[in-house]
Amino acid sequence: MSDLARHAAALLGAALAEVRPMPGGDLSHCLHLRLADGREAVAKTGPAPEAEARMLAALVAAGVPAPAVLAADGTVLVLERLPDAGGGSGAQADLGRVVARLHAATGERYGWQEDYAFGPVAIENAWSDDWPAFWAERRLLCHAGHLSTALIRRIERLAADLPNRLPRRPRPSLLHGDLWGGNVLVAGDRVAGLIDPACSHGHAEVDLAMLGLFGRPGPAFREAYGPPEPGEAERRPIYALWPALVHLRLFGAGYRGMVEGILEAAGV
Known part of the structure; x- marks a missing residue:
């Protein structure tokens, strides 16, 4: 399992059960995480994860659907996994x-x-x-x-x-x-x-x-x-x-x- 996945799981205080790569943009790396306690999340890199977390919070404050931020630090953003069917x-x-x-x-x-x-x-x-x-x-x-x-x-x-x-x-x-x-x-x-x-x-x-x-x-x-x-x-x-x-x-x-x-x- 990647260092990114392990770090994201550590921020959530849980052990990893499964990690899968996700299709994403050309500028970030995204992983689908399944945790040992049954939760699912998305971990992604980016130019400034904490800044992106603040932007997502602004979208939510405006009443716009966006993934909830579960954790963020200088290297990774961990997000709620939303449906995309x-x-x-x-x-x-x-x-x-x-x-x-x-x-x-x-x-x-x-x-x-x-x-x-x-x-x-x-x-x-x-x-x-x-x-x-x-x-x-x-x-x-x-x-x-x-x-x-x-x-x-x-x-x-x-x-x-x-x-x-x-x-x-x-x-x-x-x-x-x-x-x-x-x-x-x-x-x-x-x-x-x-x-x-x-x-x-x-x-x-x-x-x-x-x-x-x-x-x-x-x-x-x-x-x-x-x-x-x-x-x-x-x-x-x-x-x-x-x-x-x-x-x-x-x-x-x-x-x-x-x-x-x-x-x-x-x-x-």
């Missing part, structure tokens, strides 16, 4: 309700109480009262040292124009921050939990753009979530650019076409 016909509508509830929780400013990361890619979250400046500095220009000159020049042009393209003071909604299908656990017609958050407070459309980047929520999602704000379609590529840049940095040149296509859609 696949979605029924009502799952998209329930996701719309869940995300609307998430975005109804608001903060005072844009950002988060601490920085975070996607693996080696830093997520800078210092507080700001100016949303276009936050998005330009903390989500786009921060990649400058890691991109080609041609790409960064286009991003700089877009960033300079953000005061004309983004609302200055949208509602600072609680954002999941990495909202795609793989981070939504579904059982039947219900969302069992949102996992792997990278939370911050910002414009709700950030999560919606991410959700549409690798899939397309159906009309039942939008009907349950609520109508789009005026201009959402024009802002979508601006918000989708951040996760696309993260993927380019993490996984290489195969994502350059996505980044270039998003910049074209944004008109730069």
